[in-house]
Amino acid sequence: MTQDNISLDQNVQRLVRYAFLEQAVMRTLAGWLPGVPEWDAKNQIGLHIWEDADSCERLRSRLRELRVHRPERDVPAGLVHLARELDHAQGTLELLATAYLVVKRALLEEYRRHPHLTYQVFDAPTVRVLGELTGICERQVAWAEQMMAEVSAAHPDLHWQPWQDYIAGLLAAAGGVDGDQPAPSQQVARPAGHELLLPWRECQREPDFPIFDPDSDIEPDAETQPEAHRAWRFKHYLNEMTAAETLGSILWLTPEMPWEFQYNAARHLWDEVRHSQLGQTMVQRLGYRIKDIWQVVQIYNVMMTLPAVDQYALLTTVIEPNGMPEKRRNIEHFEKINDDISAQAITYDWSDENYHIRWGKKWTPVMLETYGYQETPEEIARRTEQWLMRNTPVKMQTRMAEEHGTTLG
């Protein structure tokens, strides 16, 4: 303990900056999730979106203990500008080179340094939080370094360095992560050819991935064709990646929504990535490779013709509740044929879905209010369900909506 330790006010100023940068990177990655074609990177970024939201929430929770309840109020303009510019990457390499290898790398340095600057005993809760965030950030940066090497080896013609220099320059101009670094006086201009590509109207896949053909999607009967039904069922699970991508665009398009919504939506997003991974695990057990399975990109693309509020209402108050009766039937079916692993996979999914539906009930009314809709939650559910029945390329969704209509009488 020395006279040089930072004060509570200086501590708060730094924590506000870290929380903002975690949230900013989370939002950029969410917007970019549909735009990343590399399957492994897409899966990892899905996890990181949740980790960043959770790191932000832990910092915000520590800030509340230090009596700061609206940290977003005190964010310096330089950091806000940096956050907007991060979105302007032109592909996976530029995204990794900046969100991870500039911003997260700089955050990691501060997370390691900060515990030595503050009072170990008086401020022990901050030291604990930053210790946990250091581990998360270290893993993410190490992953990005490895992924950069892989992706740049596949695309030696892409020059990502000017974009990385630009974003690093903006961070320096904002005083660095801690705000204490002397800012260079020179203005940095955005490199040419960096128009905003967000939101992604079409989700991207690796070029050799097969695309779903709606006409050849026939649902096998579970009783008479259990093997074919199992494979079909988990191929559709693998395609829940498109639900994660839809949530990524919704998150990016709704920055006016409260932080708590963003926190829930980031978790919802990662859950859908996990449901896709559940499908991946099961189809791999059945002997398929991921790149053999058709990708239902059409559902993301057609939903993107709707505004974000409609997409959220459709997903959480129509598609997810409509899917619940089938999950229960599938659990019973797999239990009956003694396929415990399949039954457990769907039981976990069912458990997650209960939360998604609860979040939909909580946040749809807030969205309608925030974006000036005149409709009630029931009206937007009815309207978007009718839209779904006309527009979905997935027969299963039409069948579920029809079943839902029958149960309504």
Ligand SMILES: [Fe+2]
């Ligand atoms: Fe799901």
Ligand SMILES: [Fe+2]
């Ligand atoms: Fe879900």
